[in-house]
Amino acid sequence: MFGYYISLALRSLRGTPVLSALMIAAIAVGVGASMTVLTLNYMMSQNALEHKDDVLYAVQLDSWDVNKAYDSPNELPRQITYRDAQALLRSDIPTRQVAMHRFGFTVELRDSPVLPFTASTRVTTRDFFSLFDVPFIYGGTWEKEADTSATQVVVLSKSTNDKLFSGENSVGKTISLNAEPFTVIGVIDHWQPAPNIHDLNNSHFAQSAKLFIPFGLHREYEIYSWGNTNGWNSERPDGYEGFLQGENIWIQYWVELSSSEQKGQYEDFLTAYIRGEKAQGRFERPLKFALSKPSEWLVLNEVLSDDNRVLGWVSLAFLLVCVINAVALLLAKFLRKAPEAGVRRALGASRSAIFTQHLIESAAIGMIGGIAGIFIAVLGISGIRHLAMGQMDTVATMDWVMMIAAVGLALIASLLAGFYPAWRISRTNPSIYLKTQ
């Protein structure tokens, strides 16, 4: 019976080619446009740390200006000061903890044809790789001492290792960073969270770092942040040490707390720390800090912007218009075939049989429209990549989940569209049509 309905549906579609093409086009364009935007929004809402959402926390402390709260959704600065980072690092409560910021070096390899280049660098602590689940191809992270004292070692990204050493095991080799020798101790595999949840300060969809160096190198090289440095207090103590001990915020801080008990201990630790600093005249605002899960952190950083949400709603409304359009056209089409349905009813087809038959015809339109919609969406997404000028390359891609979703959406849309017309036609009174023939 099902096969028969499908062949009936296809015959009916061929019978009214213009109307059918119109309906398929309406569904395809509606699905294509909404899938383009929804795919983008879906990719932007991805949480690369979802599997650790219960144990990882971004740390925020309110060290800001007593006269004015920080301008963020929870009124807490998104980064912390260097001196607070150093103090927090001394705690042994978290299973793992990471203090870090973005930096940049010039990279040279002696006696190599590779020209010197600049490389985005992450200055971080040794737990970075295990906390964020960054896989190593060769070697591993640095020793704990390197987080506090200057040790000239470096971990390369896969692309940097490919560029400098053609992908060979480079552990133990030496490269020059700002003309200083650094020993390669590890090479990581391709690692590109999108959005790059670990550092949402600048571009949300930027490329990951090309080099990773230990947190103990600041004083040796007078390292400043290549990300954001925000300040409120213009009393500048002298020299680089003054910068490090000052109130500028430029360090991102993450902790891994495996149980609620551990989290409680850490909250107590933070409270005690802020009280201690308050006693010394810092942290003049009311005592406030926040530990945000990765999923909360994405929201706090407004990764999915208002514009994205507007586009999402507009595309859904557009799809709705397309569906209503299809309802009207299907109604017209089915009612034109009412005599045919009348004859089938007279020959013994039940109302539900007529209903099913017409619903299957709508579903056929939805299938074809959905598949055409995928092509439109792929086209739309490549258009967005082009318009974003490379700033959305890591998120403007379509995965198989979204492809299936596209066909699913088209099917649901066309079944919704077909429901009322199919019901109308199944209610036709056969006698009227038999009389007039």
Add this chain to the structure above:
Amino acid sequence: MLELKPMLSALWRNKASALLIALQLALTLAIISNIVVIVQDRIEKIERPTGITVEDIIALNFMAIPQNYDMTGAIAADLELLRALPYVKDATVTNQVPLSQSGSAGTFYTQPNQEIGGENSNYYNTDPHFIDTLGLNLVAGRNFTDAEIQFSDPNESPEIAVALVTQQFAEKLYPGQDPIGKPLFDGSGSNPIEIIGVVERHLGAWVGWSNAGNVAFFPSIKNTQDTNYLIRTEPGKRDQVLKALVQKLSERDPQRVIKTKVLSEYVARSYARDNLMVKVLSIVAAMLSFIVALGIVGLTIFWINQRAKQIGVRRALGATRTNISRYFLLENSLIAGTGIAIGSAAALIVNQSMVRDYSQPELTLMPLAICALLVLLVSLAAALTPAIRAANISPATATRSV
């Protein structure tokens, strides 16, 4: 209007289809009128005057390879070399590239040691050639001189004595007063910086910042690891200069990594998101109108076919072709009018949430009225051909098949 009563009763018989069309038109109006205000807002933002001759400027960033590099010396030598190049009008050094989305900002006050009530501003550390290189318009006071440039290490706070500000920033600091000679305090410090000149307009580093246009310029050069040059060329010679640039600078000093980009590319990248919004929304609006129009065409043709007999009878009873066409166009206007009434209300309701939840611009009555008129026109245009075709149905058709 004699036709109104039979028209209404005919519509009542086809109420589902009529309602579906009205609903489509209502949604279309609600969507398109909101799209129009957003697109208009973004286009205004993109087309804001930058105060710069964007097309003739090259931005160059270089990073020194050795750790203890003589940046101050390199800058002096490089700028001399750059300014002497053929087709180069002027060159300057700066801590940030205009309109690049990356730069420095601070809070500035009009009183020493003030802690609240400051104004946020983007600021440049640059030299006296900045104004000429970017083509800024100095409307009051004077430019700073080479002698006023403060050289400092990144850890030091230089004792800056003079500044240029934009007219917008001057007006925020000293509303209604002549800003020349007035002091400016960086943060809650106590060293006055004298405002010596005012430039008409400069947008600064961030195009999307709420304080964009608040800009201060300080005569200051820092001995950092990397820096930026801006190079203004003769009109149309930009790409030619760009080709020679890296090689000339590398020849003078190979101990660095040099990157160049034309300023227009920075600007395009800064506005990429707004541009994306404009393009995507415009395409959606166009497709929406098209789909709705096709739907109306399809449905009107269907109705006319369905009522071919009635049309034939009316024609046989003496109705003119114009009568028939007018009937269908009026019917269409009636449906469209209903749709537009519902749509206008929906548009305003949707816009309230757009303004409140997604910080989009407000929809006023004028654009709404224009959109409503457009929707009516699209609807009538879609019904026109089928209506004319209906008038061509010959009275014989009706008599034949009865």
